[in-house]
Amino acid sequence: MTSSTIKSHISIKDLNMHYGKNHALKNISINIPDKKLTAIIGPSGCGKTTLLKTFNRLIENVDGTNITGEVLVDGENIYGKNADVTNIRKKMGLLNQRPTPLPMSIYDNIAFGMSIHGIKQKGVLNEKVEHFLRVASLWDEVKDRLHSPAARLSIGQQQRLCLARGLAVEPEIILGDEPTSALDPISTKHIEQKFVELKEQYTIVMVTHILRQARRIADYVIFMYLGEIIEHGPTEMVLGNPQHQLTKDYVGGAIS
Template sequence: MSLENNTSLIDEEIIRKDESKGLHNLIYVKDLSLWHGKQQTLKNVELNIRDKGITVLLGPSGCGKTTLLKTFNRLTDLDPDIKTTGSIFFEDKDILTKNIDVYALRQKMGLLSQRPHPLPGTISDNIRYALKLKGIKSKVEQDDRIEYYIKKVALWDEVKDRLKYSANSLSIGQQQRLCLARGLAIEPRVILADEPTSALDPISSRKIEEQFQELSKEFAIVLVTHILRQAKRLADYTAFMYYGEVVEKGKPSDLFENPKTEIFKDYLQVGH
């Protein structure tokens, strides 16, 4: 894509500022509002998602974090009551416009949901299906990649002897790592994670967090969480949301040390 095309879509000013700071952003959310029927769930959201690194969307339950996440891969399309205004720019396109190939878009945005939802079938079937959707037909290559991705999420030693077992036979923490492997197998640019540790025990949570730190060197990760400690441990960039608005955003070092708004101060207080 040419540079002119790029700048015609995304605010030139933003890109210049980013570049002067040495930042490279992958997703630009511009003036995004979202209505769920008559109720407004997102209010004029402005947010940049960095390439490579973990952007944490922090906030209390029901503040619109998950909804924002679902606009990134257009899962909001499933609900006919949802209407949006504004734009989300990703790879030189506004992904909220009608003429976007949503299937291709979703393959660039891997999703890890709150609870693991393995597909019916075996452990290897779960990743094989992702590979099939990606267009990889050769059985040998599928098998190679299944091994590669299971190793990548540090699950190989635990499951290598039972790849043909039902994915439901795994513990919930293992299932979540399998779902992560499945998401990686579609070769996304971005990993969207919706409170991915909320159903897990502390040890499994820690494993997922370690994975994320490793993966953030390769991928842009958007992590939704309401756990302050998790945000502090993982965030390279944080946005605090409250009732559909991004109230504060910035680097965690600035943000957590010098909260500007009362709401965020309260949240930090309660979170501790």
């Protein structure tokens, strides 16, 4: 397969981001492979999360950020003048470090996204809520208490609820910002399994600080250091046979 035949949902060109005087992202240019699981790794504060949040323009909600360059999603520059930001965000489901259930019932957490995008018929909503809860393997655990507050679920269940909620607006891409870092090992395994299943249909990009997690589930790895992409490529190449000295140090545990 030549590089031109690899389709990519997200394609970044010369992206620079300044946060005040801090040059947080430096000349980022990369294509994120379609229907693959890409892991962004690197030491704390290297810009992993910042890069992830430029994909759906959440980063601009932070005061004092200045972005130049292009992020193309399905060929459209999301930082262009006519970009419809809600539509761009709808294309990407987001999982945060800690689960963020909305302050409403389990049912409404899933139905919320669909209803703001115009699906109002009760029958359709019921059907879709069940479907997406099943996709996230949560249906059997919550089917008897769909109308109790989502905050009463365990942390692991909340994270699967957030996954179902993100999928319910029918995105093409799933973004994960260390989505398992607050979870216990079993819940972590649940989410990892889901990610592996879902990459058949979705492009998944996740930030992780756990190298073993990247080894376990990622197809493709991006290593960042101090706001720059140092090395990227298939997982076995970047983690198994790193070319750059910084990557070698990080993978070997010398920098963390």
